[in-house]
Each structure stands twice: as C-alpha cells, then as structure tokens.
Amino acid sequence: MIRTTVPTSVRKGAALAGVAGLLVLAGCSGTADAEDQSTDTGTDTSTESTDSGAAAGDYADGTYTADGSYQTPETVESISVTLTIADGVVTEVEVTGDPKARETEQYQGQFIDGISDEVVGKPLDELNVSRVAGSSLTSGGFNEAVDSIKEQAAA
Amino acid sequence: MTIWRFDAIGTTWEIETTNELGADERQLVGAEIDRFDREWSRFRSDSGVTRVGRDGGSISSSDAGAMLDAYLDLSRTTAGAVNPLIADSLAALGYDASYSLVAGDPISAPAGWTDVLRWTAGEATASSPALLDVGALGKGRLVDLVADVLADLPGDLVIDAGGDMRVRGSAVRIGLEHPYDASTAIGVLELQDAALCASAINRRAWGDGLHHVLDARTGVPVRTWAATWAIAPEAMKADAVATALFFDGGPELAATWGVEWVRMSTDGRAERSPTCPAQLFTTRPRA
Numbered sequence: 001m002i003r004t005t006v007p008t009s010v011r012k013g014a015a016l017a018g019v020a021g022l023l024v025l026a027g028c029s030g031t032a033d034a035e036d037q038s039t040d041t042g043t044d045t046s047t048e049s050t051d052s053g054a055a056a057g058d059y060a061d062g063t064y065t066a067d068g069s070y071q072t073p074e075t076v077e078s079i080s081v082t083l084t085i086a087d088g089v090v091t092e093v094e095v096t097g098d099p100k101a102r103e104t105e106q107y108q109g110q111f112i113d114g115i116s117d118e119v120v121g122k123p124l125d126e127l128n129v130s131r132v133a134g135s136s137l138t139s140g141g142f143n144e145a146v147d148s149i150k151e152q153a154a155a
Numbered sequence: 156m157t158i159w160r161f162d163a164i165g166t167t168w169e170i171e172t173t174n175e176l177g178a179d180e181r182q183l184v185g186a187e188i189d190r191f192d193r194e195w196s197r198f199r200s201d202s203g204v205t206r207v208g209r210d211g212g213s214i215s216s217s218d219a220g221a222m223l224d225a226y227l228d229l230s231r232t233t234a235g236a237v238n239p240l241i242a243d244s245l246a247a248l249g250y251d252a253s254y255s256l257v258a259g260d261p262i263s264a265p266a267g268w269t270d271v272l273r274w275t276a277g278e279a280t281a282s283s284p285a286l287l288d289v290g291a292l293g294k295g296r297l298v299d300l301v302a303d304v305l306a307d308l309p310g311d312l313v314i315d316a317g318g319d320m321r322v323r324g325s326a327v328r329i330g331l332e333h334p335y336d337a338s339t340a341i342g343v344l345e346l347q348d349a350a351l352c353a354s355a356i357n358r359r360a361w362g363d364g365l366h367h368v369l370d371a372r373t374g375v376p377v378r379t380w381a382a383t384w385a386i387a388p389e390a391m392k393a394d395a396v397a398t399a400l401f402f403d404g405g406p407e408l409a410a411t412w413g414v415e416w417v418r419m420s421t422d423g424r425a426e427r428s429p430t431c432p433a434q435l436f437t438t439r440p441r442a
Contacts, residue, residue, distance in 0.1 A: 113429045124340050
C-alpha cells in the first residue's frame with residue numbers, strides 16, 4: 001500500500017516532483033547498502049512500479065527518510081519523505097511538509113481576511129473618487145525606453 | 156484646492172493645497188527631493204548610491220538609519236525576499252540605470268547583505284562595492300520628507316507621488332486601481348491624516364513576465380500578487396508594507412507595524428487585513 005500525505009492540493013504537482021527526485025536518492029543509497037552485483041547501468045530504478053520481479057535485495061529493507069526543498073515563486077518549501085521498503089518493494093511513502101506557501105490553512109488565519117473573495121471591478125467614473133492609487137506612474141526615461149522597445153518590435 | 160504638478164524621481168507628483176504654494180515653498184520642496192535623489196538614486200551617475208556601488212564606502216544621509224532599519228524588518232519578515240542590494244538583480248533583467256530593458260539571466264541579491272552594509276542613523280557604509288536600490292520604501296520616505304517640509308502650511312494637504320500619497324486635513328476618497336484595467340477600481344477608501352502607498356506589476360513592466368517587483372532570493376519577478384495597497388500614518392511604512400505584501404510574511408509585518416492593507420492576486424482574488432477600512436468590490440464564490 002502506498003500512502004501519500006501531501007499537505008496541500010495546490011502544491012501537489014511540485015511536491016510529487018520532489019518526491020520523485022528523493023526516491024532516486026533513496027534508491028541510490030539503498031543500492032550502495034545492498035551488496036549486489038552492480039550491473040545495473042540505469043540509475044533511475046526508483047519506483048516500485050518498474051520492479052519486474054527481479055531478485056529481492058536490490059534495496060535493503062528498512063525505512064528511509066530524506067529531507068528536500070523546492071523553490072516556489074515566493075517561498076522555499078521544505079518537505080520530508082519517508083519510504084518503507086520490504087522485500088525490495090516500496091510499501092509506504094509518506095510526505096510531510098511545513099509549507100510556507102500562502103495556500104496553507106495555517107497561514108490563512110489571523111492576519112488575513114477574505115481569502116477567496118473574487119474581485120469585481122467598478123468603473124472609476126461611477127465612484128466619485130478624487131484620487132486613484134495603483135502602481136506608481138512612470139515618467140521620463142522609463143517611458144521613453146519602453147516606447148523605444150515597442151518601435152523596435154514593430155519594425 | 157490648487158494643484159502643483161511636476162516630474163521627479165521617475166514619476167509624476169501632485170501636491171494639492173488649499174492655498175497655492177509660494178515660490179519659497181516650492182523651492183524648499185524641490186531642494187529636499189533633489190537632496191534625496193542625489194543621495195539615494197541609482198539612476199544618477201553622481202549619486203551617493205552610484206558611488207558606493209562602484210567604490211564601496213559611505214553615504215552620509217539623515218535617511219540612512221530610518222530606511223535601513225525598516226529594510227532589516229522587511230528582510231527578516233519576508234525571509235530574505237526583500238533586500239536593499241536588489242539593484243544588480245533588477246539590472247540583470249534590464250531595469251538598469253540606462254533603462255536598457257534587455258533581460259539577461261536572473262541573479263539573486265546577496266543574502267548576507269547585513270555583512271556588507273552597516274549603518275548608523277546618519278550614515279550607511281558598504282565594506283565593498285554594493286549597489287543599493289531603496290525602491291521598496293524610498294518613495295514613501297520622500298513623501299514623508301516633503302510632508303515635513305510643508306508641516307507648517309495651513310489648510311489641507313495632499314502629496315501624491317504617482318500613487319503613493321499622504322493626506323493631511325480633510326479626508327480624500329481614493330479608488331484602488333484595478334491592476335489589469337485602469338478604468339476600474341477594485342475598491343475605495345477614505346484617507347485622512349494618513350498615507351496610502353500602492354504597488355503593482357502593471358507599470359514598470361517591460362516584457363513577458365518582466366516587471367520591477369523581484370524576489371531577492373531568486374532575482375525573478377513575483378507571480379502570485381498583482382497589486383498591493385497599504386495604509387499607515389507614515390508613507391515610508393506604507394510603502395514598505397506594500398512591497399512586503401508581494402511575499403509571505405507581508406501580512407505579519409503589517410500586523411506588527413499596525414498597517415492596514417489590501418492585495419489582489421494575479422488570478423483575481425482580494426485579501427485584506429482584518430480591520431482594513433477599505434470597501435472592496437468583491438464576490439464570495441460558492442464553495
């Protein structure tokens with residue numbers, strides 16, 4: 001049985017990519033421990049699904065844990081992966097993390113209101129405002145440089 | 156109210172006053188902006204920042220301590236995403252002093268910036284050449300300085316530096332510009348005796364995914380948040396929080412400093428601080 005505990009659905013893709021990499025690492029260390037005839041030229045013998053019933057002992061039985069991290073646009077996430085191998089087959093995978101990404105429940109609590117509210121813009125001319133605040137207006141050199149790029153792109 | 160409009164530090168300013176500003180007052184405002192620019196602009200070849208970027212050494216400035224203390228808070232709460240030595244990362248993507256706007260490979264900012272940069276209240280010193288960019292809060296600082304210059308001016312006052320503003324006297328009703336449609340607002344708020352600073356990725360953008368808000372740890376432009384707004388008594392803190400809100404840790408910094416805020420994600424969702432006074436135009440989708 002494979003039990004995968006991934007903390008957030010949004011990050012699942014990235015987390016699983018990390019798991020795949022760590023499985024390779026775990027496999028490598030297992031191979032080093034097991035004193036088999038290192039005739040395997042492939043390095044990616046990392047998943048149980050490709051196990052074609054080769055002799056048990058490719059990997060030493062046991063429980064392996066590795067820590068890893070991956071970069072998201074706004075954070076560096078760390079995860080810990082624990083593998084259990086029995087008879088040369090991965091029988092359990094557990095991924096745990098302490099996610100910093102903003103999707104996580106623990107982060108959404110006390111400092112933030114309106115986590116999923118969708119914006120519906122209203123026309124400024126209906127709002128009777130005297131000023132508008134957005135990104136800083138640009139002037140001078142920056143605008144000229146952007147104009148220059150547009151001209152080059154259009155040429 | 157009368158409005159004095161001029162361009163400075165790469166943006167358009169409006170100073171709105173009950174009575175028209177005299178020549179003396181305009182001269183004082185202009186001199187203060189020029190002093191700040193000569194000390195802190197990386198876009199001028201004769202500035203202190205440019206010299207320290209080339210040679211190392213010190214910048215004597217009454218702004219050094221206030222700004223770099225705030226940067227230390229910013230850096231800590233965002234786990235290094237905000238960093239005053241981000242200038243080379245911006246330049247790597249083309250946002251350099253000559254506005255080449257030609258993007259090369261991203262580079263991260265030096266994580267150990269506090270080893271390179273030391274400061275006191277009135278001086279910042281780099282032990283080796285280090286190019287600063289105080290863009291996370293510098294414009295807010297300058298709005299505060301201009302407000303100080305006009306501290307004794309009677310009547311109402313609005314200082315608007317291209318969207319970063321400080322208001323004194325009567326309340327001003329302000330629209331929060333939609334970052335993808337400048338003809339609409341995502342909300343409104345009334346600002347009185349306070350500052351509002353905004354940041355967004357739609358201007359100061361020059362190519363596919365290229366804009367001026369970078370994560371210092373990677374040197375890559377941020378993608379989760381499209382626009383941020385922060386309200387504080389002083390513009391520098393509002394400006395700093397508006398920058399921090401592009402990263403994890405921004406809401407915590409805002410809570411620590413007592414700053415209210417709104418932010419909108421690139422997929423069109425809005426968040427705000429629990430006691431934010433802004434009225435937002437949003438809908439809560441069915442779960």
